[in-house]
Amino acid sequence: MTSLAVLSVASEVYPLVKTGGLADVVAALPQALAAEDVPVCTLVPGYVAVLAALEDGAEVHRFADLYGGPARLLRGRAAGLDLMVLDAPHLYSRPGGPYQDPSGRDWPDNAWRFAALARAGAEVALGRAGAYVPDLVQAHDWQTGLLPAYLHAEGGPPTVMTAHNLAFQGIFPAPVFGTLGLPPSAWSIDGVEYYGSVGYLKAGIALADAVTTVSPSYAAEIRTAAGGMGLDGLLRKRGERLLGILNGIDTAVWDPETDTALPACYSAARPAGRTLSKVALQARLGLDVQPNALLYGVISRLTWQKGLDLLLEALPTLLGTGAQLAVLGTGEPALQAGFAAAAQAHPGRVGCVIGYDEKLAHLIQAGVDALLVPSRFEPCGLTQLCALRYGALPVVARVGGLADTVVDANEMAAAAGVGTGVLFAPPSRDMLEAALLRTARLWGDRELWRRLQRNAMRTDVSWKRPAARYAALFRDLLASRAA
Ligand code: ADP
Numbered sequence: 001m002t003s004l005a006v007l008s009v010a011s012e013v014y015p016l017v018k019t020g021g022l023a024d025v026v027a028a029l030p031q032a033l034a035a036e037d038v039p040v041c042t043l044v045p046g047y048v049a050v051l052a053a054l055e056d057g058a059e060v061h062r063f064a065d066l067y068g069g070p071a072r073l074l075r076g077r078a079a080g081l082d083l084m085v086l087d088a089p090h091l092y093s094r095p096g097g098p099y100q101d102p103s104g105r106d107w108p109d110n111a112w113r114f115a116a117l118a119r120a121g122a123e124v125a126l127g128r129a130g131a132y133v134p135d136l137v138q139a140h141d142w143q144t145g146l147l148p149a150y151l152h153a154e155g156g157p158p159t160v161m162t163a164h165n166l167a168f169q170g171i172f173p174a175p176v177f178g179t180l181g182l183p184p185s186a187w188s189i190d191g192v193e194y195y196g197s198v199g200y201l202k203a204g205i206a207l208a209d210a211v212t213t214v215s216p217s218y219a220a221e222i223r224t225a226a227g228g229m230g231l232d233g234l235l236r237k238r239g240e241r242l243l244g245i246l247n248g249i250d251t252a253v254w255d256p257e258t259d260t261a262l263p264a265c266y267s268a269a270r271p272a273g274r275t276l277s278k279v280a281l282q283a284r285l286g287l288d289v290q291p292n293a294l295l296y297g298v299i300s301r302l303t304w305q306k307g308l309d310l311l312l313e314a315l316p317t318l319l320g321t322g323a324q325l326a327v328l329g330t331g332e333p334a335l336q337a338g339f340a341a342a343a344q345a346h347p348g349r350v351g352c353v354i355g356y357d358e359k360l361a362h363l364i365q366a367g368v369d370a371l372l373v374p375s376r377f378e379p380c381g382l383t384q385l386c387a388l389r390y391g392a393l394p395v396v397a398r399v400g401g402l403a404d405t406v407v408d409a410n411e412m413a414a415a416a417g418v419g420t421g422v423l424f425a426p427p428s429r430d431m432l433e434a435a436l437l438r439t440a441r442l443w444g445d446r447e448l449w450r451r452l453q454r455n456a457m458r459t460d461v462s463w464k465r466p467a468a469r470y471a472a473l474f475r476d477l478l479a480s481r482a483a
Contacts, residue, residue, distance in 0.1 A: 001037050004474055007084075007134035009043045009121040011114065011143035015358075016050050016079055017098050020301065021247065021382045022141055022164045025214070028250040029470070030081055032463030036471035039082070041132060043121050045113070046074070046087035047098060053078040054085055060130030066119065067091065067112040067179075073120060073129055084132075086120045111172040114200065115180050118146035125156045136474050138162060142170030145204030146180065149192055152207040153183050158477040161208035163201060165379050166222055166229040167305060170200030195230070205234055209477050210241045212470075214380035215401030219244030227377060245470060246404060247380040248463035254365075254386045261362035266391075268457040271450075274366060274391060281367030284360075285326050285351025286343075294323040294443040297368030297392060299361045299383050302331030302339070307374035307397060307427050312338045317433040319349055321440035326368060327352040328360055365390040369449075370439055376427045378402045385461040388420060391453045395439050397432075398425035405461075409442060409452050420456040 012023035030040035044050055057076035064070060069090030076083060091113045096102040099110060123129040125137050138160045139147040148159040176198045177187055187193050192203035205211050213219050221227030223236050235242055257267050263280045266273030275291055282289045300306045318325060327339045336354045343352040353360060371387035373396040380401030384394035396402040409419025424435035443449055
């Protein structure tokens with residue numbers, strides 16, 4: 001097997017810049033691909049935090065002018081990765097998040113901030129930016145959607161467009177097109193034009209050699225009008241060149257046997273540390289310290305996608321079974337206020353932390369009995385994978401990657417010893433309530449619960465299988481180019 005060098009281009013990388021699961025994937029997949037003889041170099045924007053973390057960064061290329069200022073490519077190491085960083089202070093050196101200013105408004109020049117990232121990736125791929133030339137490029141999400149468009153127009157290695165969530169498409173006004181340096185022919189329904197605007201993700205989906213998304217079920221859902229968010233026609237057209245490959249999680253970062261964020265470590269064979277985590281979590285969130293109360297957790301962006309308004313509606317049912325709820329999240333003001341109000345109205349029964357807190361996320365996974373993910377759609381979902389590994393039974397909507405990763409503990413599954421959680425469909429208040437009642441019944445049979453927990457903890461949620469599938473796809477694409 002010959003080695004296959006991949007340039008992975010993305011706008012986030014854990015732990016340096018993260019707004020969602022994308023960052024986790026970008027950080028963890030290269031390590032798993034290395035075992036498949038696929039060395040990955042990862043190109044990210046030079047945000048302040050990224051530049052600060054870069055070790056031994058050496059300049060490999062200079063751009064005299066990249067969308068309004070000079071820029072350079074640095075290559076070094078950070079976060080355990082072979083990292084290439086686009087140092088362009090006029091685009092990335094600012095306060096606030098990767099896409100928004102400190103007040104939460106999208107940066108007005110996002111079209112060019114990410115056109116620049118794609119352009120830089122294209123220069124590397126075309127062998128015009130230093131000695132490193134990849135065999136294949138993987139572009140993640142809309143921020144890099146122009147990269148397949150550039151390489152489609154200019155040649156270069158095969159490209160894979162990976163869509164982590166079709167809800168974010170990078171759509172900009174038509175006049176942006178003239179600034180992108182693409183040939184006029186790219187302004188077409190088969191190129192970057194999207195209902196009269198410029199669509200970055202659309203461009204990548206249309207022009208990459210292959211498109212992947214992060215679960216087989218999501219790959220099927222987005223081919224339909226109901227799930228395709230306007231891109232379903234194009235996605236159907238990609239036929240077998242659209243694949244769903246599940247995400248894994250970094251099993252070193254998420255390991256209850258070594259996790260320093262927990263009061264005590266534990267394993268399926270030695271579960272005592274789990275109870276200690278539960279007690280610590282209940283105390284931390286002001287919940288009644290009751291090891292026997294069924295404790296649910298939520299770790300999530302608080303958005304419509306995640307179905308957490310349904311959970312607020314179903315809260316009386318949850319509390320009616322005697323259960324408790326621990327919530328960690330940030331997002332829409334109405335949902336933040338809703339959970340904060342629920343915690344006030346039900347002291348000792350509902351605990352809520354509005355914010356982003358990695359350590360607390362670990363404690364929640366270790367301390368709750370069940371993790372709720374009532375998403376309306378979910379490309380893959382990572383929290384339920386962490387939950388499986390930590391022995392928190394996922395109670396999830398049967399959509400996208402949730403459907404592909406959790407085995408419903410129905411009677412037959414329980415008898416066969418394969419159930420790992422509770423699934424419900426469709427994502428509605430009624431069905432969520434039914435799932436909460438079913439989960440409470442399962443909790444009532446503690447021996448069965450422990451068996452389900454062991455099944456969950458035995459599930460392989462690592463990157464091993466997914467990485468092998470990516471490697472096979474990459475080799476396939478190279479072979480078809482060579483043929
Ligand atoms: P999405 O990418 O749609 O937000 P995922 O489940 O794929 O959802 O990934 C979310 C990631 O972000 C997980 O690693 C989860 O643990 C983490 N996360 C989400 N919200 C928080 C929070 N408030 N604090 C800490 N971690 C969070």
